Amino acid sequence: MTDEFFYGVTLSSSHQSETWDPEAKAEYPRSNKLVIRQALLGPDAKPDELNVIQVEAMSLQEAVKLPVAVLKVGESRHVRLDIEFPDAPVTFTLVQGSGPVHLIGHHLLGALLEEFEDMEEMEEEMLDE
Amino acid sequence: MTDEFFYGVTLSSSHQSETWDPEAKAEYPRSNKLVIRQALLGPDAKPDELNVIQVEAMSLQEAVKLPVAVLKVGESRHVRLDIEFPDAPVTFTLVQGSGPVHLIGHHLLGALLEEFEDMEEMEEEMLDE
Amino acid sequence: MTDEFFYGVTLSSSHQSETWDPEAKAEYPRSNKLVIRQALLGPDAKPDELNVIQVEAMSLQEAVKLPVAVLKVGESRHVRLDIEFPDAPVTFTLVQGSGPVHLIGHHLLGALLEEFEDMEEMEEEMLDE
Amino acid sequence: MTDEFFYGVTLSSSHQSETWDPEAKAEYPRSNKLVIRQALLGPDAKPDELNVIQVEAMSLQEAVKLPVAVLKVGESRHVRLDIEFPDAPVTFTLVQGSGPVHLIGHHLLGALLEEFEDMEEMEEEMLDE
Amino acid sequence: MTDEFFYGVTLSSSHQSETWDPEAKAEYPRSNKLVIRQALLGPDAKPDELNVIQVEAMSLQEAVKLPVAVLKVGESRHVRLDIEFPDAPVTFTLVQGSGPVHLIGHHLLGALLEEFEDMEEMEEEMLDE
Ligand SMILES: [Mg+2]
Ligand SMILES: [Mg+2]
Known part of the structure; x- marks a missing residue:
């Protein structure tokens, strides 16, 4: 099953760096993907x-x-990124300026990929019968 | 079955906050997703x-x-967001300025996810036969 | 079967409003979706x-x-919208200014949805056997 | 099978118009789609x-x-279009200015659509058995 | 199986050109696609x-x-491209200016296409039985 969550983090002088690493905290392994x-x-x-x-x-x-x-x-307050991180860990750091910079996206837990793998395995089992 | 609807809401001094919470009003449970x-x-x-x-x-x-x-x-009248909210409730608030700000997107009722879950169950039943 | 068509319409002082309503003209019912x-x-x-x-x-x-x-x-000549209208009718009106404004997108006839519905029905029939 | 190709064309005073018409040149019919x-x-x-x-x-x-x-x-050097042309022929013309304007996208040969049609046919044949 | 990786490369006066050619280095053939x-x-x-x-x-x-x-x-520091390269090799060159210019995207290894081809083959084998 694929779960999806809203993702938002704020970087500023008082919180300059954030690491996204859901696998480190997971009880059982599932694939994770972050989209900003x-x-x-x-x-x-x-x-x-x-x-x-x-x-x-x-x-x-x-x-x-x-x-x-x-x-x-006044120049670029909003930037559309659409960058995808299929592998944790990912670290975002405010390396210049005092922000705050808000990073907004979503977090996918258990990727669609698994669905296709399951289907493929199922197909192979059917062919083996 | 997945249904899809146009979604539009206007925030201004006279209507500063809007909560999207279709599940609270639903007669029977279906997954909901809002895309702005x-x-x-x-x-x-x-x-x-x-x-x-x-x-x-x-x-x-x-x-x-x-x-x-x-x-x-004169600076940024339109902003493309493409943010996805897979879980209700979501509250949008005009916290500064008098607007009006129009939020435009669509509302998915009964996500694609269910389709895959159905397929998976079906596959499992087929393999069990 | 899903068909897809390029869609373009121009609004100006001499043609201020356009209604998209393919279902009203259709001989037999198919789902329609407009993407601008x-x-x-x-x-x-x-x-x-x-x-x-x-x-x-x-x-x-x-x-x-x-x-x-x-x-x-000089400020915003092009705006990316990506708005989706899963239900006809939809009316676009040039409510201010003389244009011309060109709306560009595509029209889907018989949505992907049907494919999944067909698959689901098929699955149900298979499970009923 | 769906094939996909990078697509790029340059229009200028010396080459003001370009027609995309892969079907006219094709040896055997396949669906084509151009995305700019x-x-x-x-x-x-x-x-x-x-x-x-x-x-x-x-x-x-x-x-x-x-x-x-x-x-x-200085005003709009880059414009994101994401326009899709599911039917050839399509003609792009530099009707004003001397360019050069580069149009960049991709060309799909044998659309995903066919895959779903095949799946549906297959399903029907399975149900007929 | 489809694998996906974050992709980032920096071009500047000291590294003006980068060629993406994963197939040249691959031990066994898999399809590759680069999205910038x-x-x-x-x-x-x-x-x-x-x-x-x-x-x-x-x-x-x-x-x-x-x-x-x-x-x-001050004019265009960020440009959203979303260009897809389904075939290696692809060469990016900083032909004017001293940069640095960062190209950011992802690399798909073993495209979804294969999944559909597998499914198609499976379908054909089933129909032949
Ligand atoms: Mg599965
Ligand atoms: Mg097929």
Whole structure:
């Protein structure tokens, strides 16, 4: 079964980094996926300050660390990202600026993938009969 | 069966908050999901005023309350959100500004998920025969 | 079977309103869905004029009438909407400004939904045997 | 089987029009679909010039001819379109400006639709047994 | 089975070009697909400099080489692309400007396509019985 949850986190001077790592806390293994839809600079952000969100995540062959959003009042307060993280852990850090930056998206628990795997196994069992 | 409906709500000084909670009104239980595609500041909004939409919703582990849209005439009148709320209730509040802010999206009643669950049950029954 | 068609309509002073209502014209019932991808202010639109597109459509419980796009030369000529109308009729009206405003999207005839319903019926029939 | 290809075409004063018509060249019939993700004004485009891309395509009931992108250096160099053309032929024309305008997307050959039709036929045959 | 990975690469004066070619390194053949969600000009990019990302990839009938992103501080720091490359190799080159430009997306290994092909083969075998 696939479950889906709203996801929202706020980074600021007082909470500069957040790690998404649901597998570390899980009682039994399920696949997890995080989708970040947008980054939004809060209404009280300082004018003229560049706010930079950096992400650390695993790619196919290596760990990657790079900025994913650069936000500034009057220039780009909202950024649509639609970035997907199929593997935990993922760390978001406010590496420049004082924010607050709100990251909004959703968290999928038990991916659709499993459904197809199940179907495939079922098919194979049917063919074996 | 999955049903889908257009969804639109307007927040302003005279209607600052709206709670989406179809399950509370339902006669029999079906899953519900709300997708907000965009927030739009109406044509008569005041210039130079920041309008802030805050959302309160459940994430996997806790209730989350954060801004999802910051709108201002001449700067960002339209914001594409594409945020998904798989669980009711969700409350949208115009916490700053006088709007009007229009939230537009769609409401899914009886999610696709059920279809896959049905298929899975069916598969299991077939394998048991 | 699901058919899909490109959809485009232009609203202006001389054609201020358009109703999408394919079911009214259909010989036999099929589900219809309209997806509007973008609203675009034409190249000859007047500068400094606000153009407002209003939509009237059914939501789950009531008819809704609200603006979906506010366009202005030099500010927002293109707006990505991605709004979906699973039920006809839908009426688009240029309630302010002289346009032209082009609404672009696609029309689905016989939704994917039917496919799943068919599958579900099939499953039920198989289980009944 | 569904095949998918990257699609890119450049329109300019020296190549003002491009027709996408894969079926005309095909040896055996397969469904085709073109998705245009974005229009991009090239880095050497003239400042202060409006560039307009017009599309001609079939809708459900008639041929449609309308602008889909209006581009200008410093105002809107990139436009996200996500417009889908399920039927060839489609003609893109640079009706105003000297470009270059790059249209970028992908081309689907043998749509997912067929898969569902096949599944349905298969289901029907199973029920007939 | 379909695997999915976060993908991120940075182009700058010191690393102007990157070729994505997972098949060249693969031990056994699996289909690969690269999706680029956004291009982002890094926080330390020079003001007033145009940064141009060019892509070289195969389309259905020929190799295509064209710009996909034009970035400039204060004008367009973030560009949403959503371009899909179903065939390796794909080469991204920073042909103008000094960057850094971050390309962010995901890499699919063993496409959904295979699932459908498997299902189709299974269906054919069932019908042949
Ligand atoms: Mg399953
Ligand atoms: Mg098939």
